[in-house]
Amino acid sequence: MTARFTPAEAKPFALHPDRLFPADPVTRAIARRLYSAVADLPIVSPHGHTDAAWFAEDRPFPDPARLFIVPDHYVHRMLYSQGIAPETVGVPRLDGGPVEQDPRAIWRLFASNFFLFRGTPSWLWLNHAFTTVFGVEEQPSADNADRLYDIIAEALARPEFRxxxxxxxxxxxxxxxxxxxxxxxxxxxxxxxxxxxxxxxxxxxxxxxxxxxxxxxxxxxxxxxxxxxxxxxxxxxxxxxxxxxxxxxxxxxxxxxxxxxxxxxxxxxxxxxxxxxxxxxxxxxxxxxxxxxxxxxxxxxxxxxxxxxxxxxxxxxxxxxxxxxxxxxxxxxxxxxxxxxxxxxxxxxxxxxxxxxxxxxxxxxxxxxxxxxxxxxxxxxxxxxxxxxxxxxxxxxxxxxxxxxxxxxxxxxxxxxxxxxxxxxxxxxxxxxxxxxxxxxxxxxxxxxxxxxxxxxxxxxxxxxxxxxxxxxxxxxxx
The missing domain is CATH 3.20.20.140 (Metal-dependent hydrolases)
Incomplete structure (x- = not known):
């Protein structure tokens, strides 16, 4: 089942440099100065649930769907709230029953419904990854799903994306x-x-x-x-x-x-x-x-x-x-x-x-x-x-x-x-x-x-x- 609403067509997209800063120009200028001092500090991530095997084996991530969609409960929670069954985005069933196996089909369904994430932190996180990691310049949509899939999949095959x-x-x-x-x-x-x-x-x-x-x-x-x-x-x-x-x-x-x-x-x-x-x-x-x-x-x-x-x-x-x-x-x-x-x-x-x-x-x-x-x-x-x-x-x-x-x-x-x-x-x-x-x-x-x-x-x-x-x-x- 797909969502009840029809999203706008794909459009050019870039993260705004002043995102999340106050609208007031005086306060925003202060925030910019403060952010400039911390933007490039190293990341210390003291608690999380990433897979240690990724770093032990250093294998390429398999495909865009299994990187961004299948393991992310924030993503399939939102999709399921709109009636999109977890099986259709590749979430494994405990009984081994059939689920969608084609990563491109999973990605297409996700991209067609990406508009559902507007206003959520997932929208910020995903767009940050698409733009800063893979150089994607469009928000995902039904129109560009295959093109974006190919951009990300081709990148994942390169050593610098391990x-x-x-x-x-x-x-x-x-x-x-x-x-x-x-x-x-x-x-x-x-x-x-x-x-x-x-x-x-x-x-x-x-x-x-x-x-x-x-x-x-x-x-x-x-x-x-x-x-x-x-x-x-x-x-x-x-x-x-x-x-x-x-x-x-x-x-x-x-x-x-x-x-x-x-x-x-x-x-x-x-x-x-x-x-x-x-x-x-x-x-x-x-x-x-x-x-x-x-x-x-x-x-x-x-x-x-x-x-x-x-x-x-x-x-x-x-x-x-x-x-x-x-x-x-x-x-x-x-x-x-x-x-x-x-x-x-x-x-x-x-x-x-x-x-x-x-x-x-x-x-x-x-x-x-x-x-x-x-x-x-x-x-x-x-x-x-x-x-x-x-x-x-x-x-x-x-x-x-x-x-x-x-x-x-x-x-x-x-x-x-x-x-x-x-x-x-x-x-x-x-x-x-x-x-x-x-x-x-x-x-x-x-x-x-x-x-x-x-x-x-x-x-x-x-x-x-x-x-x-x-x-x-x-x-x-x-x-």
């Missing part, structure tokens, strides 16, 4: 992927052993072995025990196994952990109660209340381990995962149907903060999909506890308006230096420079307004702009 060459072209100083504790990290080992100078590190995402609701949780625990040699049937052995995997991840460059829990709830149970709770959940049949309490306890345990081994802790709560049951049943996880939900932080984090919030050698970076929490809870918390920092506008709010609201909501209470710059959190490799460019422009626009209103001196704004674009993220993530 993953490592693009990594260097994008001026990426460091990039972190995200892996399960059960991953053997063979691709990271291959990168390290190859002699290539690009810095690609892993991040420790323990959800498969700390969330009793995760698919195959009991089997995952058994595998954790097998690869570590620890007795994961016992609470003490289970914690030792997690510490062992964290240490292994550090040997592959990890500087952070990541926790994607449904809520920010934490707990600090006595050892005997924690052990009894583990005994109830380890079989994979935990009651909902026990599963939530166990996740809560494990956030506190992970903070304890971070204080010991120095890994920065990221908490990404509040996503109601796989909200559309048909999409989940048919296509599986991470297919664009996760929905934000309201999230409590003040009460939820208190057990963890009572124990570790004043630790100056611990860094916990908080994210949210509940924007109402920024000024009410998160900024005051980060402005109080030395261990806490605020992550940037995330996921649904990784957008110009979301970034603007973020700065307006948190700066008065948390300032700039209790935030950690920007991370792109992307699976789409070619969107990385686009996303960082959007963040730098939005931050410069915010700072320019402060300068124009005489709330900040321009020399101070230049320093803050460089901190937000580069220095804060390196310091926060120990990169």
């Amino acid at each position: 993953p490592r060459a693009l990594f260097e072209r994008f001026n990426i100083e460091a990039l972190a992927t995200t892996e399960s504790p059960l991953d053997d990290l063979r691709h990271h080992r291959a990168i390290r052993d190859s002699g290539w100078k690009g810095r690609v590190v892993t991040a420790f995402r323990p959800d498969p072995v700390v969330d009793p609701d995760f698919p195959n949780f009991s089997a995952n625990l058994a595998e954790l025990g097998r690869i570590t040699g620890c007795d994961v049937a016992s609470w003490r052995g289970y914690l030792a196994a997690l510490a062992d995997r964290r240490a292994y991840f550090k040997t592959m460059g990890a500087t952070s952990t990541d926790h994607g829990h449904p809520s920010a709830r934490t707990a600090d149970l006595p050892a005997s109660e924690a052990e009894a709770l583990f005994d109830r959940v380890k079989g994979g049949q935990a009651a909902p209340a026990d599963a939530e309490l166990f996740r809560a306890q494990m956030l506190t345990e992970m903070a304890r381990l971070s204080l010991a081994d120095g890994l920065v802790m990221q908490i990404h709560p509040g996503s109601r995962r796989d909200h559309n049951p048909w999409i989940f049943k048919t296509f599986g996880k991470d297919k664009g149907c996760d929905i934000p939900g309201p999230t409590d932080y003040v009460s939820a984090l208190k057990p963890l903060l009572d124990r570790f919030g004043n630790a100056r050698d611990l860094t916990i970076i908080l994210f949210t999909l509940d924007e109402t929490a920024y000024s009410r809870e998160l900024a005051p918390l980060a402005g109080c506890y030395p261990a806490l920092k605020l992550g940037p506008a995330w996921w649904f709010f990784d957008s110009p308006e979301g970034m603007k609201r973020y700065r307006e909501a948190v700066t008065e209470t948390a300032g700039f230096y209790n935030t950690v710059g920007f991370n792109d959190d992307t699976r789409a490799f070619l969107s990385i420079p686009a996303r960082h460019d959007v963040a730098r422009r939005c931050d410069c626009a915010f700072l320019a307004r402060l300068v124009a209103e005489h709330r900040l001196e321009e020399d101070e704004a230049f320093e803050v702009a460089q901190d937000l674009a580069y220095r804060l993220v390196k310091a926060a993530y120990k990169l």
Whole structure:
């Protein structure tokens, strides 16, 4: 099924140099000056979901459809909202059923409906990649779909468009992927052993072995025990196994952990109660209340381990995962149907903060999909506890308006230096420079307004702009 509306014909297109800057000419001029100081700074991408195999194997990307469309849930989420079935853009079905295999047909369908992305951050990211990476000078449409496909496909066949060459072209100083504790990290080992100078590190995402609701949780625990040699049937052995995997991840460059829990709830149970709770959940049949309490306890345990081994802790709560049951049943996880939900932080984090919030050698970076929490809870918390920092506008709010609201909501209470710059959190490799460019422009626009209103001196704004674009993220993530 195609969209209900007919787009305009293909037209010449170029990114405007003043995009995302204020309309007021005085403030815009300040934003331009600030941006000139940060536009070409190296990219530090401390958290994301790109595939380490791309950089280990350095093979050409297969085709435009499998680069831009099939793996990008932002793209097929929008298309599906207009009735365009995921099968028609090549998204694999769990049952192995038929899906479109012709990449040119997938691209044609995408190009014919590219107008659907107007006004969205995907429009900015995709157009940035098309124009700056491939030199495309038209927006995709039904009229030019084959021509643009050929331009991109021909480029992808050249050595300068392989993953490592693009990594260097994008001026990426460091990039972190995200892996399960059960991953053997063979691709990271291959990168390290190859002699290539690009810095690609892993991040420790323990959800498969700390969330009793995760698919195959009991089997995952058994595998954790097998690869570590620890007795994961016992609470003490289970914690030792997690510490062992964290240490292994550090040997592959990890500087952070990541926790994607449904809520920010934490707990600090006595050892005997924690052990009894583990005994109830380890079989994979935990009651909902026990599963939530166990996740809560494990956030506190992970903070304890971070204080010991120095890994920065990221908490990404509040996503109601796989909200559309048909999409989940048919296509599986991470297919664009996760929905934000309201999230409590003040009460939820208190057990963890009572124990570790004043630790100056611990860094916990908080994210949210509940924007109402920024000024009410998160900024005051980060402005109080030395261990806490605020992550940037995330996921649904990784957008110009979301970034603007973020700065307006948190700066008065948390300032700039209790935030950690920007991370792109992307699976789409070619969107990385686009996303960082959007963040730098939005931050410069915010700072320019402060300068124009005489709330900040321009020399101070230049320093803050460089901190937000580069220095804060390196310091926060120990990169």
